[in-house]
Amino acid sequence: MSVIRGNSLLALVHRTARNQTLFRHVTHTAQYSTSQPTTRTSEELKNFKPVYKLPYIVHARVLCRLKLYQTAVVLCLTGASVATQADLFFPLTVCTVSLTMLSIMGEFFRKLIGILYVNPATDEVRIAHLNFWGNRKEIIRSINDIVPPSDIGENISDAFVKLKFVDKSTPNLYLSVKYGRILDKDLFQRVIGEDMNRQ
Structure with missing residues (x-):
């Protein structure tokens, strides 16, 4: 009889400890979500x-978009030049300059x-x-x-x-x-x- 009571008591202690841990986790999550609202009505x-x-x-947005389109065109032309020409220096240089300018302008405008x-x-x-x-x-x-x-x-x-x-x-x-x-x-x-x- 004492063994059964001991097991019941042990199970109750484990259940209580687990519920307290779960309660602390839920409370922490609720505090975090209310302190940092992500959406506004x-x-x-x-x-x-x-x-x-x-x-x-608005002008900055247009320039940023144009730079993206220009880079896409340059990459396509570079790919075509690489496939058809033996001299790779010029197309690869143009491509590198275009990608560098895109990253600089993109970083500034953002x-x-x-x-x-x-x-x-x-x-x-x-x-x-x-x-x-x-x-x-x-x-x-x-x-x-x-x-x-x-x-x-x-x-x-x-x-x-x-x-x-x-x-x-x-x-x-x-x-x-x-x-x-x-x-x-x-x-x-x-x-x-x-x-x-x-x-």
Whole structure:
């Protein structure tokens, strides 16, 4: 009888320990999912007010797309030249230059900020920029996650200013106050952490 009670007690202890582990896992997952929301409803996105716009972002998108098409054409022509000619130096040189320019332009354009939105109620910034293929991409970060340009030695009056984030997983982006339009000065100052009246 004591053996049966001992086995029952042991089974109860194992079951309780397993349930506590499962409970801790579920609680941790719920906390993680609520702290980092991945999707926003259209109603939530309406609360973001545009504070900065780069008018030339459309031109940058067109250039980015043209570079992709040009690279595809050059690769096809290079393949045809390699198949039909003995001299490979010229077609391979043209192909290498084209691929190098594509990677440089793609890297720059994907970090170029087109529009900044701010939600004054939540102190969040919605940043629209291009990806490698020239399509629009958006990220949402807290204003507190943005390092002021002056703290990293950037001058806001330069042609392009680096926007750095506290979270190292977010890549640096580039902002152009010189060529862009500030739509709301006060909210823009909150984002970059500088007094625009001194510029």
